[in-house]
Amino acid sequence: xxxxxxxxxxxQVGDMAxxxxxxxxxxxxxxxxxxxxxxxEELDMLRSILQGMSDGGSGMGAEGLSQKKKGKSxxxxxxxxxxxxxxxxxxxxxxxxxxLTIPGQGLGNAAIAAVATPEQKKRFExxxxxxxxxxxDAGSDSAAINTTAVLDGDExxxxxxKIFVTxxxxxxxxxxxxxxxxxxxxxxxxxxxxxxxxPGMKVTHLEKKLGIRASDTATIILDNCRIPRxxxxxxxxxxxxxxxxxxxxxFDNTRPVxxxxxxxxxxxxxxxxxxxxxxxGLTFKYKxxxxxxxxxxxxxxxxxxxxxxxxxxxxxxxxxxxxGKPNSKEASMSKAKAGRVGxxxxxxxxxxxxxxxxxxDHLLEKWAxxxxxxxxxxxxxxxxxxxxxxxxxxxxSKDLK
Amino acid sequence: MSNNYLIKPMSMALxxxxxxxxxxxxxxxxxxxxxxxxxxxxxRQSVRVGKFVQSQYLAPKPLxxxxxxxxxxxxxxxxxxxxxxxxxxxxxxxxxxxxxQVMRPMSRDVDSGEVTPEFFSQVNELGLALGGVPxxxxxAGTVRSPVSNMLMAEDLGYGDMSLAIAALAPLxxxxxxxxxxxxxxxxxxxxxFTEETFVSASIALMEPEAxxxxxxxxxxxxxxxxxxxxxxxxxxxxLGAQSELMIVFAELEDHGPRGFILERHYPGITIEKELNMGxxxxxxxxxxxxxxxxxxxxxxxxxxxxxxxxxxxDLARIGICGLSLGTCQAVLxxxxxxxxxxxxxxxxxxxxxxxxxxxxxxxIELESMRMLTYRAAGRAEQGLPFHREAYxxxxxxxxxxxxxxxxxxxxxxxxxxxxxxxxxxxxxQLRAVGILxxxxxx
Numbered sequence: 054x055x056x057x058x059x060x061x062x063x064x065q066v067g068d069m070a071x072x073x074x075x076x077x078x079x080x081x082x083x084x085x086x087x088x089x090x091x092x093x094e095e096l097d098m099l100r101s102i103l104q105g106m107s108d109g110g111s112g113m114g115a116e117g118l119s120q121k122k123k124g125k126s127x128x129x130x131x132x133x134x135x136x137x138x139x140x141x142x143x144x145x146x147x148x149x150x151x152x153l154t155i156p157g158q159g160l161g162n163a164a165i166a167a168v169a170t171p172e173q174k175k176r177f178e179x180x181x182x183x184x185x186x187x188x189x190d191a192g193s194d195s196a197a198i199n200t201t202a203v204l205d206g207d208e209x210x211x212x213x214x215k216i217f218v219t220x221x222x223x224x225x226x227x228x229x230x231x232x233x234x235x236x237x238x239x240x241x242x243x244x245x246x247x248x249x250x251x252p253g254m255k256v257t258h259l260e261k262k263l264g265i266r267a268s269d270t271a272t273i274i275l276d277n278c279r280i281p282r283x284x285x286x287x288x289x290x291x292x293x294x295x296x297x298x299x300x301x302x303x304f305d306n307t308r309p310v311x312x313x314x315x316x317x318x319x320x321x322x323x324x325x326x327x328x329x330x331x332x333x334g335l336t337f338k339y340k341x342x343x344x345x346x347x348x349x350x351x352x353x354x355x356x357x358x359x360x361x362x363x364x365x366x367x368x369x370x371x372x373x374x375x376x377g378k379p380n381s382k383e384a385s386m387s388k389a390k391a392g393r394v395g396x397x398x399x400x401x402x403x404x405x406x407x408x409x410x411x412x413x414d415h416l417l418e419k420w421a422x423x424x425x426x427x428x429x430x431x432x433x434x435x436x437x438x439x440x441x442x443x444x445x446x447x448x449x450s451k452d453l454k
Numbered sequence: 455m456s457n458n459y460l461i462k463p464m465s466m467a468l469x470x471x472x473x474x475x476x477x478x479x480x481x482x483x484x485x486x487x488x489x490x491x492x493x494x495x496x497x498r499q500s501v502r503v504g505k506f507v508q509s510q511y512l513a514p515k516p517l518x519x520x521x522x523x524x525x526x527x528x529x530x531x532x533x534x535x536x537x538x539x540x541x542x543x544x545x546x547x548x549x550x551x552x553x554x555q556v557m558r559p560m561s562r563d564v565d566s567g568e569v570t571p572e573f574f575s576q577v578n579e580l581g582l583a584l585g586g587v588p589x590x591x592x593x594a595g596t597v598r599s600p601v602s603n604m605l606m607a608e609d610l611g612y613g614d615m616s617l618a619i620a621a622l623a624p625l626x627x628x629x630x631x632x633x634x635x636x637x638x639x640x641x642x643x644x645x646x647f648t649e650e651t652f653v654s655a656s657i658a659l660m661e662p663e664a665x666x667x668x669x670x671x672x673x674x675x676x677x678x679x680x681x682x683x684x685x686x687x688x689x690x691x692x693l694g695a696q697s698e699l700m701i702v703f704a705e706l707e708d709h710g711p712r713g714f715i716l717e718r719h720y721p722g723i724t725i726e727k728e729l730n731m732g733x734x735x736x737x738x739x740x741x742x743x744x745x746x747x748x749x750x751x752x753x754x755x756x757x758x759x760x761x762x763x764x765x766x767x768d769l770a771r772i773g774i775c776g777l778s779l780g781t782c783q784a785v786l787x788x789x790x791x792x793x794x795x796x797x798x799x800x801x802x803x804x805x806x807x808x809x810x811x812x813x814x815x816x817x818i819e820l821e822s823m824r825m826l827t828y829r830a831a832g833r834a835e836q837g838l839p840f841h842r843e844a845y846x847x848x849x850x851x852x853x854x855x856x857x858x859x860x861x862x863x864x865x866x867x868x869x870x871x872x873x874x875x876x877x878x879x880x881x882x883q884l885r886a887v888g889i890l891x892x893x894x895x896x
Contacts, residue, residue: 055601056836057829060533131533339845342667355853358846362822365829369821372534386818435811442810445817446790452805 057365059139063131067139073099074147079416082148085267086419090259092223093151093267100156100181132375134306138313138367145317146324149423150267152314159220160184161228163307164244168286177246183224185215185273193436195230196239200275202231204289207282209245211253211275217430221271222256225249229275233291240293244286253278264422307431308384309370315388315395315427316364322402322420323356329406329415349405356398363391382444389437392428399424504678505747507720513642521590522640523632526597528836536828542602549609552580553780557613564617564735565879567727574652577621582606583647586628591641592648595632600769600834603629603896604776604827611780615883616735618777619893623692623736626773626894627655630701633895634713634766636758638751643699643715654697657770658688658741659892668767668891671711673704673743681749682706684714684722687742692893694739695725701754702743703763703892711763713754722746732882766895768844769834773894775827775847778855778887782820785862785880789813793865803865812861819854826850831896852888859884 059067077099085093144152161182165174191197200213211231221227227247234241247254258272327337335350343351366387373380399421403410410417428434443453538546556576564573586603587593603625610618624647631643646653661672673686684704691700698718706712716723724742755761790813793804803809826847833840862877863870870877 054528054532054535054537054539055828056528056532056535056832057825058532058534058832058836058838063534129533129535129537135534339842341669342665343849345665345667354846354849358826358850359822361829361846362825362850365825366818366821368534369536369825372536383821386821389814390818390822438811438814439807441817442804442807442814445786445813446794446804446810448794448804448810452801453807453810454805 057368059368060131063135063139066136067143070140070143071146073102074144078144078147078151082151082267082416082419083413085148085151087266089261089266090269093154096151096155103155103157130375131372134309134371134374135368138309138371141310141313142317142320142364142367145314146321147317148267149314149318149427150265153219153265153268154223156223157181159224160307161220161224161226161246164228164286165246168244173246173283173286177226180225180248181220181223182226182228182246183218183220183271184228184230185218185221186230187217188214189216193433196242198230198232198242199235200229200231201235202233202243202245202285204282205279208279209282209285211245211247211278211280213275215273215275217260218271218273219268219430221273222259222269227254227273228286229273233289237291237293241291243289245280246284246286247275247278247280251278251280263425264419265426305381305384306374308388308437309367309374311427311431312363312367312370312387312391315391315424316360316367318420318424318427319356319360319363319391319395319398322399322417322424323353323360325415325417326402326405326410327353329409352401352405356394356401359394360398363387363394366390382441385432385437385440385444388432389434389441392434392437396424396428502676502678502683504680504683506680507747507749509642509749509751510717510719511642511646513638515641516637517588517591517640519637521588522637523586523588523595523598525837526599526835538605542605545602546605546609549580549606550612552576553610553613557610557617558784561614561617561876561879562873564614565732567734567737569617569620569735569737573617574620574654578650578652580621582621583624583628583653586625586632587644587647588632588640591645593644598629598632598835600772600896601828601831603894604772604831607773607776607894607896608780608783611777612784613780614735615777615781615880615886616733618780619692619733619736622773622894623657623697624653624655626657626692626770627699627701629769629895630657630713630754630766631715633769634755634759634761635715636756638758639715639754639756642751646699653699654693655699656691656693656697656701656739657892657895658691658694658700658702659770660688660690660890662687662689662740666891669711669763671703671705673702675704675706675712675714677707678747681747681752682714684716684743684746684748687740689728689738689740690730690890690893691725691739691741693737694741695727695737700741702741703766706753712761713766714748714752715754716746716748716752720746720748731885732879733886764841767891768830768841770892770895771844771848772827772831772834773896774887774890775823775830775851776896777894778851778884779820779824779827781880781884782816782823782855782858785858785877785884786813786816786820788877789816789862789865809865812865816858816861820858823847823851823854834896848888855884855887 081093081095085091159182161184164184165177165182186195188198203210211229229245229247230242231245232241233243253276255274256271257274260270262270337353370380370383370387373383403417403421406417409415581594584594586595588595607622610621628644628647631640660666673688675682675684684702686704688702700716701713702716703711703713722744723746726740728738728740730738793809793813794802796803830840830843830847833843859881863881866875866877869875
């Protein structure tokens with residue numbers, strides 16, 4: 054039965070996350086935006102909370118993302134994927150930068166949860182894992198990475214340079230994408246777990262950024278870095294017939310999560326903007342001929358409609374994942390929509406609030422800086438449009454580049 | 455039949471008359487004559503003389519409470535869900551077949567404004583209006599379901615928006631009666647829709663003004679001792695010229711916007727067909743009301759049902775959004791096929807990012823429209839407040855539907871501009887989204 058309301062059980066998850074966002078994140082938001090490379094120690098407590106919840110099987114956090122629907126039940130469920138996006142949306146309403154640096158919740162953790170063997174999962178249990186994909190010469194074109202992994206006896210030897218590694222400095226492990234044989238293209242790309250302090254892996258640089266400053270963004274150099282053979286995630290064999298799909302599958306589930314980050318930050322901006330405008334006399338009743346109400350009120354409604362659409366598309370993609378429906382198109386749609394409207398809304402809110410929006414007295418200007426990245430990382434707007442276009446037009450990457 | 459509307463002002467006036475005439479100030483200031491004159495005028499205004507008009511529809515007895523449509527109470531463990539019920543899916547399959555096989559092929563021809571009676575017979579066989587009439591009086595309806603009605607608009611809109619409006623007009627009338635009509639009005643005006651022939655019926659809400667405001671209607675209704683008298687002009691009334699029954703919305707003196715059920719034979723009603731940018735098959739008409747007298751029983755809801763104009767507008771906005779979803783889907787499906795087949799510079803134009811991205815964005819924004827419309831309809835059905843959601847859905851559809859319409863023409867280039875292809879027709883139809891009000895109450 055068509056129903057686009059979030060049920061009570063899920064709402065409670067969201068409310069809890071909202072409480073963390075408001076009580077824990079907001080008070081330290083400005084501080085860590087100003088002190089870009091300071092470690093937010095207040096979050097260590099959050100790690101224990103989340104670990105407890107995760108062990109209790111709530112499926113929260115990165116692990117929850119890959120839980121596929123169990124059993125043959127045809128009953129519609131609102132499961133872990135929906136819980137994770139709701140949670141992320143609320144947390145990012147608090148502070149999206151801090152959300153990216155919650156100990157134990159790296160993108161590498163999602164990869165491990167998805168592909169690791171039970172033995173590996175045990176070995177890496179409780180460790181915070183970053184994911185290193187991008188290189189100076191390979192961003193959107195992740196199949197063109199140059200980092201190599203060569204088998205030498207019982208060890209892999211890794212060489213290369215990774216940039217834009219979120220949590221690269223703070224995490225305990227880094228999952229490195231490397232190629233076993235560049236001539237074989239994407240089929241030869243595998244991921245490898247490298248523990249911090251392994252000789253040959255070094256964080257050489259931390260980026261200064263436009264936004265999400267509380268999140269550490271690192272450059273990592275691999276110089277003859279040796280790791281045990283069984284630190285490879287997935288199989289060693291190169292199956293040229295297997296498409297990139299297996300690795301990219303993690304992204305089908307993380308795209309709605311990034312959409313959630315964008316929706317959360319935009320909602321924060323819209324909420325504060327409405328609050329500031331209300332204090333100065335504006336009321337929002339959704340009444341009146343839409344061309345005869347004050348322009349500022351019309352702008353708020355327009356943004357609200359766009360944000361609602363982004364939010365519902367995000368839930369749709371997550372709902373499909375929970376119910377075993379292939380959702381690559383919807384996942385990309387949700388990220389494309391949320392990325393662009395999230396950025397537009399946060400910027401517009403600064404403008405609508407004049408100097409209050411521009412000043413550091415309020416968080417509006419920070420959110421306008423934070424939002425930009427969500428339309429870029431984990432697949433840019435343009436890549437999402439490409440994925441959607443290919444699906445909708447039923448085209449391969451060979452035809453539609 | 456009590457005339458509550460008269461008694462209170464009358465008694466107040468009489469009380470005031472008593473006070474004035476017993477006041478010594480009146481005599482002192484030589485105000486008796488003017489005061490009496492004032493009172494006389496006032497009294498004359500409050501007791502307008504009207505002509506008694508008879509309805510041609512019989513109402514043996516009002517519907518019992520348990521004969522009316524039920525509210526659709528959702529199951530307890532409700533969850534976020536986008537799946538249709540089995541019945542909705544069956545109706546969807548049938549209506550999409552009708553849309554593709556019957557409506558789409560005649561789409562271009564009916565744009566001239568001429569729709570064959572045969573089309574209406576085929577529509578009648580679908581039993582759309584029948585589905586909105588309670589089972590107890592030979593209809594097929596059991597619950598009030600804005601979601602199901604919205605889905606019908608989406609599916610028929612996929613065939614042709616103007617034919618969809620024509621086909622759905624009687625159901626919109628029926629929905630308005632079951633939602634806002636008294637049990638006697640339901641007993642009187644619903645049975646015709648269970649018959650073998652298509653019965654045209656319309657909603658008359660819009661008025662010909664650039665700054666038309668749904669909440670500030672200029673069509674006026676005043677109370678008379680025989681019922682009500684209406685004056686004003688309505689425009690964009692679907693199937694107006696052929697409708698036997700019409701609900702006209704007017705500002706009732708001292709009460710705000712109210713609906714009035716009009717029968718075509720009531721004197722003073724002049725109807726003309728209008729010429730518009732598109733939607734000609736919907737038979738949009740101008741309805742001029744000159745001192746149209748209607749019985750007391752014409753007031754929608756009578757004394758029984760609390761009328762909410764906002765609710766009616768919102769339910770109709772969901773209907774219009776539904777129509778736009780179907781038509782936009784038609785545009786999208788068409789351009790996908792065209793772009794994949796049209797060769798330029800040695801390959802299909804869909805291989806070019808500029809074209810492919812435009813199509814991707816059309817798909818994304820159509821989904822945005824769909825999510826907002828579905829949410830509003832879902833809330834309306836569950837009895838949750840849905841004004842905000844209907845408002846936002848309409849905002850989204852108004853913007854994005856036209857964008858899709860104009861991009862549709864763009865992708866076809868010169869071919870999109872000529873009548874040989876349907877995109878120019880959809881362009882003209884989609885401009886009405888954002889303008890139409892009251893067209894199809896879900």
